[in-house]
Amino acid sequence: MVIDLEGLMQGSQEQLTLDCMLDFSNETLNGRVPFTTPVHVTGEIRNKAGIVTLEAVAAFTFTFDCDRCASRTEKKMRVPLTHTLLQELSNDKDWEEYIVVPDLRLNLADLALEDIFLSLPSKLLCKDDCKGLCPQCGANLNEASCNCKKEVDPRLEALLSMLDD
Ligand SMILES: [Zn+2]
Ligand SMILES: [Zn+2]
Known part of the structure; x- marks a missing residue:
């Protein structure tokens, strides 16, 4: 053109x-x-x-x-x-x-x-x-949530377990 x-x-x-x-x-x-x-x-x-x-x-x-x-x-x-x-x-x-x-x-x-x-x-x-794909199982997170454990920052995890106690 x-x-x-x-x-x-x-x-x-x-x-x-x-x-x-x-x-x-x-x-x-x-x-x-x-x-x-x-x-x-x-x-x-x-x-x-x-x-x-x-x-x-x-x-x-x-x-x-x-x-x-x-x-x-x-x-x-x-x-x-x-x-x-x-x-x-x-x-x-x-x-x-x-x-x-x-x-x-x-x-x-x-x-x-x-x-x-x-x-x-x-x-x-x-x-x-x-929401993208789950980095662990590859599920499309827009369509379904998967059962993979979310990776939690270890420092945050320590804090959470203290709160549990
Ligand atoms: Zn997309
Ligand atoms: Zn997953």
């Missing part, structure tokens, strides 16, 4: 509406295909007083294995894609904030994919309070 920015950058076009489906079914994350359905990008690119900005949202279902309990999880996500687009970078501008498009052709798929991966949390969990 490549967008021709020539009219927008040169000012002959004021805005361009985006509404497209991106296919990321070839992408993998930790050996799994996270995008099982197309990613829907909606928004616009606008030239306002010579400054060209992209403001869009990528909406998609993300499939992953929970980092704590390994359950396969599907989550609906919305990631904002907000950038200022420049044909060339002038010295006073911070590289990070801008997307430089020297040939005036923006690869929306590459940009969306990068923004999506950057927006992911460092731990992907099935739910915020996922």
Whole structure:
């Protein structure tokens, strides 16, 4: 999905509406295909007083294995894609904030994919309070509690036995 920015950058076009489906079914994350359905990008690119900005949202279902309990999880996500687009970078501008498009052709798929991966949390969990797996028997503690003895700090254990007495 490549967008021709020539009219927008040169000012002959004021805005361009985006509404497209991106296919990321070839992408993998930790050996799994996270995008099982197309990613829907909606928004616009606008030239306002010579400054060209992209403001869009990528909406998609993300499939992953929970980092704590390994359950396969599907989550609906919305990631904002907000950038200022420049044909060339002038010295006073911070590289990070801008997307430089020297040939005036923006690869929306590459940009969306990068923004999506950057927006992911460092731990992907099935739910915020996922209890994970028992380190001893491997039971999924979200589904059932197991009978393993909880490991108790020996100092705490000594204190508890004193209280028992
Ligand atoms: Zn989990
Ligand atoms: Zn257990």
